[in-house]
Amino acid sequence: MISESDKPTSSREARRVLVLFAIFVLCIGAAWWLGSYRGRALACGEEIIDEMRQTGLHAAWPDRAWAGWFLISRGGRNVGWQVRFRQPRPGGGFAGGEMRVELSATGPMRLTSRWLLNDQASAGTYLSDVSILSRSGTVLLRRAMYSARIHLEQGLLNVQQHIHGRKYVSQADEPAGYIPEGTMDIVLGLVARHKTTAKFRMILDSQPPEGEWTRFVVVELAYCDDIKPLSPGGSVVRVTIAKQKQLYFLDKTGLVEKHTSDQSQELAVTRAKVLAEFPDAANMLAEFQQR
Numbered sequence: 132m133i134s135e136s137d138k139p140t141s142s143r144e145a146r147r148v149l150v151l152f153a154i155f156v157l158c159i160g161a162a163w164w165l166g167s168y169r170g171r172a173l174a175c176g177e178e179i180i181d182e183m184r185q186t187g188l189h190a191a192w193p194d195r196a197w198a199g200w201f202l203i204s205r206g207g208r209n210v211g212w213q214v215r216f217r218q219p220r221p222g223g224g225f226a227g228g229e230m231r232v233e234l235s236a237t238g239p240m241r242l243t244s245r246w247l248l249n250d251q252a253s254a255g256t257y258l259s260d261v262s263i264l265s266r267s268g269t270v271l272l273r274r275a276m277y278s279a280r281i282h283l284e285q286g287l288l289n290v291q292q293h294i295h296g297r298k299y300v301s302q303a304d305e306p307a308g309y310i311p312e313g314t315m316d317i318v319l320g321l322v323a324r325h326k327t328t329a330k331f332r333m334i335l336d337s338q339p340p341e342g343e344w345t346r347f348v349v350v351e352l353a354y355c356d357d358i359k360p361l362s363p364g365g366s367v368v369r370v371t372i373a374k375q376k377q378l379y380f381l382d383k384t385g386l387v388e389k390h391t392s393d394q395s396q397e398l399a400v401t402r403a404k405v406l407a408e409f410p411d412a413a414n415m416l417a418e419f420q421q422r
Contacts, residue, residue: 144219162268166374172351174330175327176329179321179322179331180307180331187250188314191320196216196219197218199214199215200399200404204395211231211232211233211234212232212405213230214229215227216228230419231243232264238263238264239265241415243260244260246279248314253286254283254285256280257280257281258278260277261277262274263276276338277292279336280292288290288345290332290345292336301341302343306347307332308332316385316387317385320381322352324385330349330352332349334373335372348373351372353371356364356419360381361389362383364382367379367381376392377390378391378392
């Protein structure tokens with residue numbers, strides 16, 4: 132029998148149990164919703180990659196050579212430039228690449244990449260290199276930071292990386308929702324067209340493998356209807372990699388007009404505008420493309 136003095140304590144204990152039970156139910160519900168959301172986003176990513184492969188790269192890219200030039204700025208000051216290029220291959224598919232030169236605390240940093248892909252983006256090769264540049268008289272010197280070679284064929288990825296002087300070799304089956312190197316522009320456009328949120332898998336050149344197995348990161352692309360595009364008919368897609376957020380502003384054809392991150396901004400401009408500020412850009416690009 133409960134005495135009169137024990138009744139308030141028992142009532143408080145009952146309320147405490149109810150509150151704890153309610154918190155438990157909410158946690159279970161939140162975990163279920165989060166798992167369901169992640170599952171839907173990953174499934175959507177797989178569907179977008181399947182769509183890209185079924186329609187072929189030629190459905191998104193014109194059958195002609197293309198180059199896009201960008202000025203890189205930080206704190207309102209232009210600190211570098213970037214050019215991205217591609218062209219159709221005679222036997223089908225596309226070849227492309229990128230060159231980016233940007234001032235850093237240790238000197239100008241240069242990123243170069245090349246890729247080859249068949250029209251279904253199911254086979255191809257990607258090469259990249261990131262170096263710090265310096266000059267000794269007229270000679271351009273470079274200090275390698277990291278590089279990568281990724282080969283995709285018959286659903287298998289073979290990866291070689293050099294990161295700060297150490298060599299890594301790894302391989303893995305191509306995971307569902309994997310973005311083949313060179314196709315990010317198409318994936319951005321498809322996410323914008325479907326006005327959706329999707330998750331994909333990528334390889335970061337600067338991240339070593341897990342033993343003999345290639346390391347993949349999950350990247351989220353989300354259509355943003357709350358941010359105004361730069362041009363009529365355009366769109367904005369938020370990209371999140373390891374909690375770092377970036378914004379891509381696309382025009383109505385899907386071309387990138389602006390790319391912003393916490394550190395810098397890239398704005399699409401003409402080739403002439405880049406060369407007016409960075410005259411060495413033309414020679415550096417020509418030398419790279421002749422290799």
